[in-house]
Amino acid sequence: MSKWFYTGKAFIDGEVKKDVWIEIENERIQTIVYNDLDWEPNSGSVIAKFRNSIVIPGLIDTHVHLSHQGRPDESWALDPVTTQPGDLSLQALENAQKSLLNGVTTVRDVGSRDFADICARDVINAGLFIGSRIIAGGHAITTTAGHMDGSRYIRNNIPYDSIANMGVIADTPEEAVKAVRQCILDGSDVIKINVSYSEPVRHFNKTYAPEMTEAMLHAICDFAHLNMRKVVGHSHGGEAVDNAIEAGIDSLEHGRFYTDKQFEKMAAKGTYLTPTLSPEFRSPAKVPGRSSMSQAWLDNLRSIMYDEVQRASSIGVKISTGSDAGMPYVPHGGVAYEMEALTRAGLSNKLALLSATKLAAENVGMGDCAGDIKEGLLADLVVLRKDPIQDIKVLQDKDNIEMVIKDGHIITGFKKTKIMEK
Numbered sequence: 087m088s089k090w091f092y093t094g095k096a097f098i099d100g101e102v103k104k105d106v107w108i109e110i111e112n113e114r115i116q117t118i119v120y121n122d123l124d125w126e127p128n129s130g131s132v133i134a135k136f137r138n139s140i141v142i143p144g145l146i147d148t149h150v151h152l153s154h155q156g157r158p159d160e161s162w163a164l165d166p167v168t169t170q171p172g173d174l175s176l177q178a179l180e181n182a183q184k185s186l187l188n189g190v191t192t193v194r195d196v197g198s199r200d201f202a203d204i205c206a207r208d209v210i211n212a213g214l215f216i217g218s219r220i221i222a223g224g225h226a227i228t229t230t231a232g233h234m235d236g237s238r239y240i241r242n243n244i245p246y247d248s249i250a251n252m253g254v255i256a257d258t259p260e261e262a263v264k265a266v267r268q269c270i271l272d273g274s275d276v277i278k279i280n281v282s283y284s285e286p287v288r289h290f291n292k293t294y295a296p297e298m299t300e301a302m303l304h305a306i307c308d309f310a311h312l313n314m315r316k317v318v319g320h321s322h323g324g325e326a327v328d329n330a331i332e333a334g335i336d337s338l339e340h341g342r343f344y345t346d347k348q349f350e351k352m353a354a355k356g357t358y359l360t361p362t363l364s365p366e367f368r369s370p371a372k373v374p375g376r377s378s379m380s381q382a383w384l385d386n387l388r389s390i391m392y393d394e395v396q397r398a399s400s401i402g403v404k405i406s407t408g409s410d411a412g413m414p415y416v417p418h419g420g421v422a423y424e425m426e427a428l429t430r431a432g433l434s435n436k437l438a439l440l441s442a443t444k445l446a447a448e449n450v451g452m453g454d455c456a457g458d459i460k461e462g463l464l465a466d467l468v469v470l471r472k473d474p475i476q477d478i479k480v481l482q483d484k485d486n487i488e489m490v491i492k493d494g495h496i497i498t499g500f501k502k503t504k505i506m507e508k
């Protein structure tokens with residue numbers, strides 16, 4: 087038997103509709119009726135009425151690292167030699183659970199150590215545990231000395247395979263295709279790559295340099311697309327960004343130091359930008375013990391990042407919300423803070439909400455089954471007491487969440503709502 091619930095308002099296709107009845111049959115939205123105060127269903131069971139609430143699509147965080155904990159200090163640099171695969175998988179599962187309880191029904195992992203995201207995805211999909219739906223990246227493709235070469239953090243001559251990696255090394259187009267094949271074998275739903283790096287050039291007062299050659303970027307995008315995987319790229323500025331856009335990359339992450347011309351190319355190609363403002367937005371301005379290089383990098387990013395997003399948005403680049411959860415100061419489940427940061431960059435509350443629902447769904451390849459409240463889509467829904475279109479920050483308050491539904495299953499809120507009319 088189908089189940090119905092009523093809310094005073096719903097965020098549907100970018101607009102607020104009033105007096106909304108939603109019917110859920112199995113995992114999907116079966117029927118929606120709105121703008122009719124006196125309408126009542128004559129079949130199925132009514133599970134709740136939320137007269138003063140608003141329902142929004144389940145939130146989607148398109149850039150997380152489930153094996154990372156968001157610890158504020160720099161001790162994470164030791165993780166490649168101190169963590170155990172089993173621990174990481176359980177931590178990834180817990181992070182997916184935290185996310186779901188905060189209204190995030192889908193996360194895209196773009197690099198986890200020891201395939202922790204793939205393990206968590208599989209036990210959630212098998213129905214053994216609840217948790218956000220995980221689109222798993224597994225290991226990301228990186229070059230020797232690249233952004234995700236874990237051996238950069240440890241002493242020389244330690245065998246790469248003996249540390250807890252989140253990267254698979256490739257230095258030529260042939261090795262890059264082999265690395266995509268390896269990711270597919272490992273169980274990756276999406277291919278994460280490192281387009282440009284910054285750390286190894288900071289000593290020279292530079293902000294970025296190409297990590298992958300143009301030929302590698304083409305080889306990866308072509309082969310991944312043949313195998314129905316989207317390609318997502320860590321990137322800062324420079325020629326590597328142009329090469330990645332030309333190669334057909336699907337989403338560029340971070341996006342610092344881009345020119346207007348690069349944003350114009352992205353807008354023309356339909357390339358998404360996931361700005362990941364949270365690590366800089368949520369980190370304290372100064373912290374005792376922070377290295378001078380880390381401080382200078384943080385200051386630099388903070389001084390430009392809102393302007394970058396504003397320029398990208400006004401040029402017409404599609405912005406997708408990704409929190410970079412797992413990085414220092416960014417615990418999992420906090421995509422709402424990323425949405426607040428996007429509004430600081432000039433996005434309206436409505437656009438910030440779209441960037442974490444409809445646009446995010448399109449970015450991760452789920453535009454035809456999630457990200458909106460429409461008949462036939464997956465029933466991923468969040469009922470809120472206060473309206474985020476009025477104040478985006480209400481999404482940060484867990485007490486504001488009345489009910490979370492994923493795949494038609496009520497995850498939280500049912501006991502409170504079953505017998506109550508509000």
Ligand SMILES: [Zn+2]
Nearest residue numbers: 149151196410
């Ligand atoms: Zn990241």
